[in-house]
Amino acid sequence: MRRYNWLTVFTVFVFFIFYSDSYSQEAKKLSLQDCIEIALENNTRIVSTQSYSKMAEAGLRSAWGNFMPQIDSYARWQKQSKDQYNIRFDELVISKESYYYQFSLSQPIFTGLRNYYTLKRNKADEKYYRNNLSWTKQLVVLEVKLNYYNVLKAIQLLKIAEETLKTSQEELNRIEAMEKIGAGSRAEVYQQKVRVGENKLAVIEARNGLINAKTDLNYVLGIDITTSIELITEATDMNVEIQKIDLDDAIEEAFQRRLDYRSFQNQFEKAKANVNVQRSSYYPNLSLSANYSWWDVQFPKRKRDITEFDSYSFGLSLSMNLFNGFQTRAAVSSAKAEVVVAEADLEQAKRQVTLEVKKAVLELEKAAEKIQVTEENVTSAEEDFRLASERYRIGAGTLLDQNTAQTSLTRARVNRIQAIYDYKYALEVLHLARGSLAW
Numbered sequence: 001m002r003r004y005n006w007l008t009v010f011t012v013f014v015f016f017i018f019y020s021d022s023y024s025q026e027a028k029k030l031s032l033q034d035c036i037e038i039a040l041e042n043n044t045r046i047v048s049t050q051s052y053s054k055m056a057e058a059g060l061r062s063a064w065g066n067f068m069p070q071i072d073s074y075a076r077w078q079k080q081s082k083d084q085y086n087i088r089f090d091e092l093v094i095s096k097e098s099y100y101y102q103f104s105l106s107q108p109i110f111t112g113l114r115n116y117y118t119l120k121r122n123k124a125d126e127k128y129y130r131n132n133l134s135w136t137k138q139l140v141v142l143e144v145k146l147n148y149y150n151v152l153k154a155i156q157l158l159k160i161a162e163e164t165l166k167t168s169q170e171e172l173n174r175i176e177a178m179e180k181i182g183a184g185s186r187a188e189v190y191q192q193k194v195r196v197g198e199n200k201l202a203v204i205e206a207r208n209g210l211i212n213a214k215t216d217l218n219y220v221l222g223i224d225i226t227t228s229i230e231l232i233t234e235a236t237d238m239n240v241e242i243q244k245i246d247l248d249d250a251i252e253e254a255f256q257r258r259l260d261y262r263s264f265q266n267q268f269e270k271a272k273a274n275v276n277v278q279r280s281s282y283y284p285n286l287s288l289s290a291n292y293s294w295w296d297v298q299f300p301k302r303k304r305d306i307t308e309f310d311s312y313s314f315g316l317s318l319s320m321n322l323f324n325g326f327q328t329r330a331a332v333s334s335a336k337a338e339v340v341v342a343e344a345d346l347e348q349a350k351r352q353v354t355l356e357v358k359k360a361v362l363e364l365e366k367a368a369e370k371i372q373v374t375e376e377n378v379t380s381a382e383e384d385f386r387l388a389s390e391r392y393r394i395g396a397g398t399l400l401d402q403n404t405a406q407t408s409l410t411r412a413r414v415n416r417i418q419a420i421y422d423y424k425y426a427l428e429v430l431h432l433a434r435g436s437l438a439w
Helices: 002-024 032-042 044-065 114-180 186-221 247-257 259-282 303-307 327-393 399-434
Strands: 028-030 070-088 091-110 229-231 285-296 310-319
Touching: 028 032, 032 114, 032 186, 044 114, 114 186, 114 229, 114 259, 114 399, 186 229, 186 399, 247 259, 247 327, 247 399, 259 327, 327 399
Parallel strands: 028 229
Antiparallel strands: 070 091, 091 285, 285 310
């Protein structure tokens, strides 16, 4: 029994330590820049795109290597079962062993410009993957910013819901006190209790919205969605500076800076270079070769042992394909078709860039107008609620009028928060559309 008691105490102690430790962990505090850095490190799309970029870099190094000589070496020691008779320095030498080594060099001189256009093609391919990697990072940054703003918006919406609940609860307390002294009706108490209950539900919804927004942000950051996070907020988070955007300038900037559009340009350049790569098979190939070798039946012990039995050679070789079953012709035709496809994709990308920039500018203008309207609505709703409350307290109005005014005020404040963050969203999307998204 005593052993059982000690085991129970130990189990409770371990559970207490684990429980207190898990709940003592503070929420991770993150700024926007922290979130961006974490996402760029953890995002799986970036990891895969980086791998493709590294492969393209390796292909570019390989293309440079085509211009360089190829140097090979070979060495051999051999022992046979029977004696071999050889003349060495005018003497008959009997040996079962032999030694041999060789160095060879091959240098391409002319390949029908295949090496040049292969380098040009691989350069375009490397630029494509490099631009694609940078564009992928910009997409991830945009996703982080939008989800970060979603959390900030959810925080503001929760504050509005809590303030509304606090106001309605204070009004309920006042009505109950008036009812106790006979200056109020029981019906108004129940009406206000219903109002408080509705506001409590609104707080629950707003709190759940904040939790979901943080969960979505965790997912985008690539961290455990159960991790508790707190955002480092600043007083300027609710400030917006309305910008005037010229559509033509924005489109022109997008064509200059959009990395995804550059990627399509790189694909077009790659396709054109590939036509010349395939066409090079029509031309002859000229190369230089050199060879040095040594063979003897004894391991060299002096310089003469090498110079007496070594040899070297060099020369030029010329080769030209005369007929390969129309393979070159088919390869050139296929490459030309790829150019047509790449050119069509580039034109479509140009149209897509123009469309995205125009939509982004329109969304930004709409969001700016909504901010102005909602600010006026909040001012009007605050004054309406103040007047409705005063009328109700002096008996010139009803509780329903006051609650209606409070509902209008809450809706106006929510719409203003939504308008502010709609503008922030639209501005970031426009930065991406113009190719000027920074972090």
